[in-house]
Amino acid sequence: MKPKRNTLIALLSALLTLSSANIFASATNSTVKTEPxxxxxxxQLNIxxxxxxxxxxxxxGNVESQYYLGEALRxxxxxxxxxxxxxxxxxxxxNNIYAMIQLGRAKNDLCIKMGNCPPNKKSQxxxxARAKELALPKAQDGDPESLYLMYEITLNREWLEKSANAGYSxxxxxxxxxxxxxxxxxxMPGKRDESVKKWLLLSxxxxxxxxxxxxxQILFQEGDTEGLRHWLVIAAETGDQAAISNYGAYIAHSPDKIGYPLDLVKGYALYSLLKELEDNGGIGRYVERKSDEIREKMTPKQIEESKIAAKEWRExxxxxSFFPEKLGR
Structure with a gap:
């Protein structure tokens, strides 16, 4: 079976957030990928x-949206x-293979126990079989995502390792x-931890x-402050809400754990963006409290400047995103 993920983000929320003076400038030159x-x-868990x-x-007719609509309704x-x-x-x-996999897994769905599963156009x-028919030729040609999909189809860990070695994050x-x-x-003792760290770095x-x-989390345990500075900034730039929460709090010195220059404007800007998630993922109360904590330190001019900074970040x-798994359980 697919391994369950250990949740380590909660500890990070209390311990990590870093700053980079160039984060807005570097992002401005990047191309933001758009999605439906x-x-x-x-x-954003706004179901x-x-x-x-x-x-x-x-x-x-958007096929990706058809798949995600199935996910959202289920x-x-x-x-x-x-x-x-x-x-x-x-x-x-x-030919959406992800949808085929979910339909193939439906035999394990709760509706079986409830006795109200809808009739299928095909059996699980x-x-x-159809998913494998589409994925296998590409996997045999070394396509990283197809190798991963073969793992999801077969639950054979060899496919997972092949996909990882092919560079699929x-x-x-x-x-x-x-x-x-x-x-x-x-x-050898310690080799497992080394391998885990290696795969996480590559991903x-x-x-x-x-x-x-x-x-x-590993860098925190090792006391690697330089690594922490580097990777939390990158994580925040992906849109990950937990990374942005940590990043915004620490550059606003609420609290200051790393000793970076105080930037109330940017910190408050990031929390104003997090407020747009409302209470999705149960973060609403924390975001509101942290926003108030930062705002108390600010002048009216800084608050106005933060509105501009938030707009720049959004653009x-x-x-x-909470980055839920595409093949949700």
């Missing part, structure tokens, strides 16, 4: 609004509903998680935010 609004809302927007996008109802299955099937019929085995992250939970064989270098947050960075 419905997917952005889904990644009701996401369903409304995804329905519009899916109906217009998660909201906590089981495979007829409507969720309809949209998974729409995406699958347009047929959907898995998500596979590298799950290699780290699986080894941290005891998979793999390591003869972080590949741009995967959850790997960055776990890697930061030059990816949307805030």
């Amino acid at each position: 609004k419905g997917i952005t809302l889904y990644n 009701d609004s996401a369903i409304q927007e995804l329905t519009r996008e899916a109906t217009s 998660k909201k109802n906590r089981h495979m509903t007829p409507e969720a299955q309809q949209w998974y099937e729409s995406a699958a019929e347009n 085995a047929e959907w898995f 998500l596979a590298q992250y799950w290699m780290a998680v699986s080894e941290r939970q005891g998979e793999g064989f390591f003869l 972080s270098e590949g741009g995967y935010p959850k790997a960055m947050m776990d890697y930061l 030059t960075h990816p949307p805030l």
Whole structure:
């Protein structure tokens, strides 16, 4: 079975946040990847609004939105509903392998126990067979994502390792998680920890935010302040809400753990963006309290400047995200 992720972000929230004087400047020159609004809302755990927007996008023929609409409906109802299955099937019929995998897994869904699973256009085995038919040729050609999808289809860890070695950051992250939970064989003491750190670094270098947050935990335990400075800034630039929360608090010295120059304007700007998530993910009360704490230190002029800084960040960075797994359980 796919390994479960150990949650380490909670400790980070209390211990980490770093600053970089060049973060706005470096981001301004980057190209921000756009995605359908419905997917952005889904990644922000704004499920009701996401369903409304995804329905519009899916109906217009966006295959990715069809898949995510299936995900959103299934998660909201906590089981495979007829409507969720309809949209998974729409995406699958347009060769979306992720949708095929979810349809193949439906035999383990709660609706089995409830006795109300909708009828299938194909059996679970047929959907898995179709997913494999599409993924295997590309995997055999060394395509990193297809190698990972073969792992999801077969749960054979060899595919996961092949994908990780091919440079797929998500596979590298799950290699780290699986080894941290005891998979793999390591003869010498300490080699397992070294391998976990290696995979998290590679995944972080590949741009995967959850790997960055776990890697930061290792750097904190090692007392690597320089590494912490580097990686939390990068994590914040991905839009990861936990990284932005840490980054904003510490550059505003609320509290100051690393000793970076005080930047109330930028810190408050980042928390004003986090407020837009409202209480998604249960962060609302913390964000409100931290925002008030920072605001008390600011002049009216600084508060106005923070509005400009927030606008600049929004325009030059990816949307805030909780980065839920694409193949959600």
